[in-house]
Amino acid sequence: MTDFTDNSLRLARYPNFDNGLYLVPMDAMAMAQLINVNQATGAGLDVTQPPTTGEAWNAWMRTLTRYDDQGNLNPAGMTMGTDFSATDAWGIVAYQMGFRRTTDDLKTACVNPEAGTRALRWMLDTLDTQRVATREINANDIYKDFTDGHGSSLWIGPWVLSGFTKQLNLTSAEIPLIGTERHTYLELGGLQVFTQRDTSRYAATMKAIKWLSDNSFEWTTVGRGGAARKSILARPDYLSSAGTIRKPFIDALQYADIGPVPVTAAADFSIYSGSNVLYQELSAVLTGSKPVETFMPDLCGRWQTLLDQG
Amino acid sequence: MQSLSTCLRWARRGLASIALSTLLAAATLIQPASAQNAPIVLNHWSYLTASDGDVWARIIDEFNRSNSDIQIKMTVMTHDEYNTKALAGVATGQAPDFGWDTGGLQTHWIKDGVIVRLDDLASRPVSI
Numbered sequence: 001m002t003d004f005t006d007n008s009l010r011l012a013r014y015p016n017f018d019n020g021l022y023l024v025p026m027d028a029m030a031m032a033q034l035i036n037v038n039q040a041t042g043a044g045l046d047v048t049q050p051p052t053t054g055e056a057w058n059a060w061m062r063t064l065t066r067y068d069d070q071g072n073l074n075p076a077g078m079t080m081g082t083d084f085s086a087t088d089a090w091g092i093v094a095y096q097m098g099f100r101r102t103t104d105d106l107k108t109a110c111v112n113p114e115a116g117t118r119a120l121r122w123m124l125d126t127l128d129t130q131r132v133a134t135r136e137i138n139a140n141d142i143y144k145d146f147t148d149g150h151g152s153s154l155w156i157g158p159w160v161l162s163g164f165t166k167q168l169n170l171t172s173a174e175i176p177l178i179g180t181e182r183h184t185y186l187e188l189g190g191l192q193v194f195t196q197r198d199t200s201r202y203a204a205t206m207k208a209i210k211w212l213s214d215n216s217f218e219w220t221t222v223g224r225g226g227a228a229r230k231s232i233l234a235r236p237d238y239l240s241s242a243g244t245i246r247k248p249f250i251d252a253l254q255y256a257d258i259g260p261v262p263v264t265a266a267a268d269f270s271i272y273s274g275s276n277v278l279y280q281e282l283s284a285v286l287t288g289s290k291p292v293e294t295f296m297p298d299l300c301g302r303w304q305t306l307l308d309q310g
Numbered sequence: 311m312q313s314l315s316t317c318l319r320w321a322r323r324g325l326a327s328i329a330l331s332t333l334l335a336a337a338t339l340i341q342p343a344s345a346q347n348a349p350i351v352l353n354h355w356s357y358l359t360a361s362d363g364d365v366w367a368r369i370i371d372e373f374n375r376s377n378s379d380i381q382i383k384m385t386v387m388t389h390d391e392y393n394t395k396a397l398a399g400v401a402t403g404q405a406p407d408f409g410w411d412t413g414g415l416q417t418h419w420i421k422d423g424v425i426v427r428l429d430d431l432a433s434r435p436v437s438i
Contacts, residue, residue, distance in 0.1 A: 001432055001433070008413075011413030011414050012413050014414075014416070014417065014420060016417070017417075017420050017427075020420070020427045020428075020429060021427065021428045021429045021432065022416055022420055022425055022426075022427060022428060023411060023413050023416065023428070024428065024432065025413070026410075159360065159362055160360075160361075162361040162362060162364070162365060163360055163361030163362075166361070187412055187413070188412065188413030188414070189410065189411075189412060189413075190410070190411060190412075190413055191408050191409070191410060191411075192408060192409060192410075192411045192416065192419075192425045192426075193407065193408050193425060193426040193428060193431070194396060194399070194400060194405035194406055194407060194408065194409065194424065194425055194426070195400050195405060195423055195424060195425065195426055196403075196405065196407065197403045201350070201352070201407055202426065202431055203434075204350045204352060204379075204380050204407075205352055205407045205408050206428075206431050206432065206434070207380060208352055208354075208373065208377075208380050208382055208407075208408070209408060211373055211376070211377065212369065212373060215369065215372070215373075216369075218365065218368070218369060219365060219366065219369055222365060223362055223365035223366060223369070224362045224365070259413070259414055260412070260413060260414025260415055261414070262414050262417065263417065264417050264418065264421075266414055266415050266417060267415060
């Protein structure tokens with residue numbers, strides 16, 4: 001296991017279960033931004049110089065956004081909606097501003113909740129003042145909305161790349177620094193072994209998984225996320241095989257740390273969800289059914305209850 | 311919480327329900343071999359149903375071409391089906407040998423003994 005990156009092994013182990021290893025890492029996925037090249041160049045933007053700061057990003061989004069006769073955004077600069085693309089936008093910006101979902105010991109929910117509120121206000125400013133993103137998704141499917149051209153940029157992970165690049169002329173860039181620290185969403189994909197009555201099958205299973213891991217070059221260059229094996233990352237042809245579209249996603253792995261919170265209710269702490277506690281609280285504010293001031297107290301209260309349950 | 315995990319993955323991949331399908335043709339599994347040295351057939355379940363699934367299927371095919379002693383039979387299903395069928399499979403002794411998952415989200419399955427701790431297995435010399 002010494003060839004696996006430390007970050008991938010950290011996510012494959014469970015501190016609450018004697019730090020046991022329950023997954024063989026196959027690929028690591030960080031979020032970056034995709035930009036529709038045709039729409040960006042059509043708006044007069046230089047796609048070789050994507051925005052890297054919050055100020056530059058705002059200017060880009062304003063340039064990308066078009067309004068129809070009724071004042072509707074089409075395309076919107078950023079494809080956001082109110083579900084999983086909104087939760088990841090909030091989570092990433094909140095972390096950039098200093099927010100953390102839990103303390104390191106997993107005992108207390110919400111470190112620096114004021115930063116979480118600032119991130120929410122940034123979202124509302126993007127939606128309502130800057131008007132460069134919309135709550136409504138035309139196709140009721142944010143991926144389809146983006147591939148249909150109703151949004152010019154999307155913050156997303158590399159799992160869409162092999163499909164989207166067949167449909168759109170895209171470029172990619174790391175997510176701009178809107179706060180003060182670089183952070184982005186992190187997800188580890190891997191293979192797990194199911195409990196068998198015939199335990200003699202485990203040896204063959206591990207042999208197969210070892211082969212799949214040893215031969216994961218294609219998987220981590222054109223399949224999905226970045227390599228979890230140091231030997232693959234060190235190959236001189238790794239980045240060139242992955243292509244320029246994947247480079248920001250691979251570079252972002254250096255600081256991607258908004259991964260799963262390793263507790264029973266891990267899914268409710270994900271910043272990438274269209275159904276969990278974060279989604280419920282965030283969408284309530286974004287759709288106007290709850291005031292901004294209740295967001296962090298309500299979210300942190302529910303997260304604390306989940307932490308207290310173990 | 312697994313349903314939440316499922317939902318986020320469903321949302322991510324934005325796919326309609328996909329029927330359970332076996333991707334590996336039986337012809338690739340049936341090699342001219344005696345019963346004594348027939349390959350071990352491992353059951354692998356995958357929920358990779360988007361374009362990433364095409365690449366993964368190619369890799370599984372390559373494994374089967376490169377390994378005569380082990381063959382992988384891959385079954386692709388939605389994440390909902392994966393979670394439901396895997397739990398039932400372990401309970402009835404019909405679980406797949408291995409499958410995909412996301413790091414940090416397996417706490418329920420660890421608690422319930424659905425998946426195996428790998429520290430020892432991964433450190434053993436691989437031989438069958």
